[in-house]
Amino acid sequence: MSSSRKFPFAKRVLPVLVALLLAPSFANAFTPFVVRDIQVNGIERVDAGTIFTYLPVKVGEQFTDAQAAEAIQRLYATGFFSDVKIDSVNDVLVVTVQERPTIASVSFNGMREFDSKEIIKSLGQVGFGQGRVFDRSMLERAEFELKQQYLSKGKYGVEINPIITPLPRNRVGVSFDIFEGDLAKISDIRIVGNEDFSQGTLLDEMELTTSGIMTWYTGTDKYSREKLEGDVERIRSFYLDRGYLEYSAEPPQVSISPDRQDIFVTLTLHEGEPYNVRSVKLAGDLLGLDDKIQPLVEVKEGETFSASKTNATVKAITDYLGTLGYAFANVNPNPVLDRDAHETDLTFYVDPGRRVYVRRIQIGGNTRTRDEVIRREMRQQEAAWYDAGNIKSSRDRVDRLGYFNDVNVHTTPVAGSPDQVDVNVDVKEKPTGLINLGVGYGSTDKLILSAGISQDNIFGSGNTLSLQVNTSKTNRAAIISHTDPYWTKDGISKTTSIYYRRTTPYDSRDSFGDYRVTAFGGGLNFGVPISEFDRVFTGVSFEHNKLSELSPQYTPQAYQDFVTEYGEATNSVIFNLGWSKDTRDSAIAPTEGSYTRLSGDLSTMDLRYYMLSAQQQYYLPLGRAYTVAFNGMVDWGKTYGSKSFPVIKNVYGGGIGSVRGYEGASLGPRDTLTNDYLGGSRRIVGNIQLYLPFPGASRDRTLRWFLFTDAGQIANTSGGACTGGINNHSVDPCGWKFSAGVGLSWQSPMGPLQLSFGRALNAKEGDDKQAFQFQIGTGF
Template identity: 35%
Template sequence: MTRYPVRRLLALALASTLSLPAMAQSVEPFTVSDIRIDGLQRIAAGTVFTYLPVERGETMDQAAAGETIRALYRTGFFEDVAVDRQGDILVITVKERPAINKLTLTGNKDIKTEDLTKGLQDIGLAEGETFDRLALDRVTQELTRQYNNRGKYNVQITPTVSPLDRNRVDVTIDVKEGKAAKIRHVNVIGTDSFSNEDILANWESRESGWLSWYRRDDQYSREKLSGDMEKLNSWYLDRGYIDFSIDSTQVSISPEKRDMYLTASVTEGEVYTISEIKVTGDTVLPQDQIERLVIPKAGDTFSRVLLELSADSITNTLSNIGYAFARVNPVPTTNREDRTVAINLQVVPGPRVNVRRIVFKGNTRTSDEVIRREMRQFENAWYSQAAIDRSKIRLQRLGYFETVEVETPAVAGTSDQVDVVFNVKETTSGSFVFGLGYSQLAGMTASIQLSQNNFLGGGNRVSVEAQRSDYMQRYAFSYLNPFFTDEGLSLGYNLWWRELDYSDFNTAQYNSTNAAAQAVLGLPITEHSSISLLGGIDSNQIQTYPGSTPQSIIDYVNAVGQRTFHAWRTELGWARDTRNDFFMPTRGMYQRIGLETTLPGSTVEYFKINYEFSRYWMLHPAFVLRTGLDLGYGDSYGDDTVRNLCWTPGSYVDSDGDGQIDTYVPGPAPSEPCLPSSPDYDKTVVATGLPFFENFYAGGTRSVRGFRDNTLGPRSEPTGGYSRGQPLGGSLKTVGQIEMVFPRLFDSKAARVSAFVDFGNVYDGWDNFDANELRASAGVALLWRAPVGPISISYAYPFKKKDGDEIERLQFTFGGGF
C-alpha cells in the first residue's frame, strides 16, 4: 500500500508544487475498482463524489491523484486531504474544516451589526458555513482598514475561535473602536487669489468647531479627503483656472493617533475666458432650441460647472423625448498665449428608446394597480426621465413605502428598449390601536382605533375610532377612495359623534355635543394641484353653566333662542403639494386654502377661510429649513339676531363669611322675549359675528409652543373664581413657524429633532389685530413615530410674552398625531 501525504496548504498552487513530486516518485498506475471516503462528519459522501475528477473503472496515476487533491481543496470543505490505495480501491482521507456554530460581533458602534453581518456572509463567514481561518484573517484586515478610513486609528479587532464538539466552532469578533482622530488644522498652500476660508467653506473635512459634534466634519477619512480634493479642483475650474493643479497632499497624524493635520499644495495658473462656444452633432431638436440651453457665452470666464449644467440641460431635454442614452461631449481647444478656450459641445443623441415594461418589486401588500395609477411614464411609450422621476416622487408621497428606488435595465438583444423597475420597501400603512395616551391638554386618553391608509392593498383609506378622555368622547368612521374614477376623482364619507367638555379644554366653560354626516369629493386639476368639495349636515347642542360660562356666550345662545345649532355645511378647498416625501420632506412646498360656509336656512349663517403654508429648503444634508404659516378668519353673513330678554341676572355672594365673594346665585331663568317697555325687561342680546364654538385658538403643541394650549387671545371678563377671565378664542388667527430640522441626528425616518421659533395669536376680528400682541417662543422639539404611537416632546422659552400669559415650557403628547 502506498500513501501520498499532503500537508495543510495556504494556496492551491502551493499544494500542487509540494505534492506532485512526491507522488511522481512512487505512483504506480492502477485501475480504480472502488472509491472510499474516510473522515467525513457533516458532509455527505455523495457531495464529495460530485467533485471528484475520477470514477470507477478509470486509471489512477500521478496526474489524476494531483487533480483529485486540487479538486477537493477547491471545495473549501477540507483543511487536509490524503490519497491512499488499498489494492485497487482508491481511499481518500479528509479532515473537514469545522462549521461555524455561532458568530458574534461585539463593541461595534460606528458600523452597524447588520451591515457587518451581511458583509461577512458575502465571503462565507456566517453561521452554518464552513470555517476558514484565512477568511477570518481577511475580515480582520478589512475591518481595520474601514475603521482607519473613518479616522479611528486606535481600533483593535480581536477574533476568537472557540472549538466545540462535533467539529464546530464559535467565532467572536470583538471590536474596540477607540476614538476618532480629529482634524486640528487644514491648510492649502499656493492659493494667492482666494483665502483658505472661502476655499474650505464647502469641504467635508474641516477643523473642529462648535457644531462638529453633530456634523462630524472634524473626523478624518480617506474618502472625504478624496472628495475634498475634487472640490478644490472644481473650485478653480469653475472660476476659469484651467491650468490649476494639485501638486501634493499630505496627511500627518500625531504620535498618539488623536490629531490629524491636512496640507495640500497647489498651483493656480491663469484665468481663461471663452473665445467661442458652439453646439455640433445631431441635436434632434432645432439647433437654436438646443443653443438656448447653453449658459456660458463667448467672452465669459470659463466655468466647468456652467458647462456641466449646460450639458445636463441638453441631455435632460433629449431624455424627456426618448433619447435615454444621449450624451454631450465638451471638447475644449485651449490657446495658452491668449488665455482663451474655444468650446465645442458635441451632441450624441444615441437611439430613441422605448419603454417595454414597467415592473414593480417588493410590494407584497400593495396591489400593482395602486402603484401603476401613480405612474407618469407609460409602457410602450417613449422614455422620459422627467416622467420617471415624477412617478418616483408620487410613490414616495403615498406614505405606503419606506424607500423607492428605480432601475432602467436595457432589454437584452436590443439597443432601443428598456424596462423600468421600481423597487419598493413597504412600511406600515395602517394600525390597530387599543391603549392609553396622555397629554397635558387632554389628560388620560383611552382609545380604540382601526385605521388603514391602504385598505386590503387597494389604496383606500378606512378608519373606525372610539375615544374617551377627560374632556371628550368621540366615535367616528371615515372612508376615502382616492381613485373613485380612473381620472382621479376621489370620494369619501365621514360620520362622527362627539361630546366635548370645554371645562377641561383650557377654554370657556361649556359643553358641546356634535354629530355630523359628510361627503367629500376631490379632483386633481394639475400634476401638483387639486380641488375638494365637502358637503354635509351637522348639529351642535350647547350646554352653558350660569356663573361659570362667560356671559358673552350665554347672551349669544339666548339671542339665537335655542341651544341646538343645525347647519347645512359646505367647504371648497384648493391645495398644491410639491413636497418630495410623505414622512420626512426635505424640499418642496405645501399650501391649502379652504372656504367653509353654512348655507342659508342653518341656525346661524357664517363662513370661515383657512390658509396653510409650509415650505422646505435643504440647506445641507444635515439641515432642512421649514417655514410655516397658518391663517384663519371667520364672520357671519346676513342680518344679526336680536332678542330682548326679560329676566333677573344672578349675583355673587360671600357664602363662607371670609369676606370674599366666591359663590354665584343664579337668577330666574329668562322668560319669553318681551318689549323694552315690559316691567321685567332686562337687556337686549345680539348674536353676531362668528359663533363662539367656531372660534380659532392658539397656544400649545400645535401652534405657539411654550404657551398653554388654547390660552392665547381674547378672554372673558374676570368673574367669580376666574380672576384672569376665560379664553374665548377669536375669529382671526395668525400663527407661523420657522424650524430647522436635523434629519441626520437619528438614522431613522421615524424620528426627527428640530429647533424652532413659533409666533402667533388670535384676535376678535380684523379691527382688533395688533402686531404688538403677537406672542413668540423658541425651543427644541422631538417628534417620533414610535411603535406604540406618535410621541411629541418640546421645550420652549417664550421670549415675547405679557403679564397674565399662561406659560408651559415643557409640553408633550403621547398617542396623538403630529
C-alpha cells in the same frame, strides 16, 4: 494588500514548492514501472474517483518520478489534503492521503456590533464557512475579513482570537473570541495647501467632523473610509463649482494614536487658479431643436466656470431629450483650457441616440395590492413614446401612496428591438394596517392621549378606513372616515366621515367659568386634481352642536348670550370649497418650495355664517444648511342675517402655531363675566423662521434650531367693541401682538417636538405671557 490577493497566492505556490522538494525522493524510491493497479488509502469523505481524476497516469501506463511529483502537486492544489504520499508495491501505485478536516460550525463570542448571520454570510463569500474544508490560510483570510468589518465601523482596537475545537469524524468547530474595544473617534482634521479658502470653510463641506457636543447623536466623528472618500469628492466639487479646473488632491493621510482611540486625518490640496468661461457652444446632433436646447444652458460667457451649473445643464438637456423619447441621450461637456489667460472654451456635445417607445409596463412585488392601484398612478403609458418626466412623476406618485417601503422604476431594452423598452415597476410592500397609541404634551392642552386603528390599503384596493380618538384637557374627538382616492377614473377622491367632538373652551388663569360644547356630525367631501400639485376640494357636512353644564353665575356671558339668541342646541349644514397647492420638497422638514391653501365654509339652517381661510407657506434655502420659512394665515368669518357671529365658531391665537411668547389662545376679546378667552371671528398671523443646523448635526434635517419672529391679531369682524374682560382687565386684547425668540425642532420617535423660548415684544397690561412653550405630537 487586499484580502482577495494576500492568501490565495500562498495557497497556489505552497503545494508546488512541496512537490518540488519531495520529488527527488521518488528517484530513489522506485524506477519507472507499468502500473498494474492503483490503491488509495486514508480517504474518509473524498471519493476515490476524485483522486483518480487528479492522477496523471492510468492502469497499464508507465509511471515515472516526474509524474509522481506532478501527482503530489495536483492533489495538494485541491486543498482537500494536508499530507500526500505516493509509494509503489509490486507495480501497484499506492496513494496515501490525510484529509483536511471540515468546518462543522462557526460561532462568535463577544460580538455586539454585527448580526452573526450577516457576518457568517460575509465570510462565506471569501470561502470560509460551515461545510467548507478547514485551511489555516483560509482561517487567516476570514480573520482578516472580520477585522475589516470592524475597521469600517471605526473600531480600531478590536482583538480577534480564533479557537479551533477538534470534533469527531475529522471535523472542527471554529469560534472567534472578539474584544470589540472602544470606538475610535476623529480627533483632528487638517487641510494643507488651501490658500484661497479657509480651513473652516472647507470643513463645513465635509460630513466627518471632530468630536463635539452633538456627535454622540450624529456619529459624524466616527471615521469611515467611505465617508472620507465622499468628503474628498465634496471638496473637489466645491473647488470645481468655483472655477478651479486644475484642482487636484493627494490621497488622504489617516493615522491613529498608539492607544487606537484617536484618528488624525490630513488632506493635501493643490488649488490652482480659477477659470472664467470664454465661450459656450453646442455641438453634435441637436435634432433641429437649437432654440429649445439653448435656453437650458445655465453656463454663461464671462462667468466663473461652475461644475454644478455644467452638470445642471447636462441634466436639463438629457431630461428634455428624455421627454421626447430619447431614453439613452448622452451629453458630454468638454472644457478646453487656456492656461495663460485662465479661460476655458466649453462645448456641450449632444448625442440623442435612438428614439424609443414603451412596449409594456410590468409591475412586480405587489403580493397584496392590486395592479390597478399602481397602474392608475402611472403617467407613462404603454405603446407611447418614452417620457423621462412622466416616468419620474409616475414613480413619485406611486411612492406617495404610502403603501410601499421601496419603489424602484427602471427601464430595460427589448431584445431584438432597438427602439423599444419595457418599464419595470418593482415595489416592496409594507404593512398598511396600523394600530397606534400616542401620548403627547402641550403647554396649553397639557396631556394629550390618542388612539386609533387605520387601514390605508384595505383589501389591496387603495381605499382608506380609519378610526381615530384623541383626548386632552380641553378637547376630545372621535372620527371615523373612509377615503376612496379614485372614486372616478379621473382621480376624483371621495371621503365620508362621521365625528364627535367635545370642547371646553380655553380659560384664563383667573377664570371660574364652567361649560361644555358638544358637536357631532358627518360629512361627504370630494377632491378634484387639476395638476400634479394642485387640487380643488369641496363637500358638505351636517353638524349638531349643544351647550351643556351652563350656569348663570359661572358660564361666560358670551355663551349665555349665544344660548339666548340661538338656543342650547343648534343644527347646521356646512358647505365647503377650497384649493391647495403643495410644491414643498418634504412635508416633515421642508427646505424649499411652497404650500398654498384657500378655503371657504358656508353654514346654513340654525347657524348662518361663512368663514374664509387662507394660508401661505414659503421655504427659501440659504445655502446647504440654512432655510428661511415664511408663514401667513388669515381667517375671516361673518354672519349673514340679523344674528351675531356664533361664539362657538370663533378662532383663537397665541402660543405655538400662532404667536409664541403669549399664553395659548389668549389673544383677542375676554368675557366680561368670567374673563375667559373668547377668541374672535377674524384671525391674522404671520411668522418668519430661520432654521439653522444644530451644532454637530449640520446634515440632519430632523434636528434643527431656529430663530423666529411672530405677529398676530385676533378680533371680531362685526365691528363691535373689543371687550377686555372683567373691568377691562386686558388693556388692548385685540391689538397686534409681536414676539421673537429661539427654538428647537426635532422629529423625535414620539412625533414632532417643538420647543420655543419667546419674548412678548409689545405686551400690554393684562396680557398673559408664557416664555417657554413646547409641544409633542404635532408639527408647526
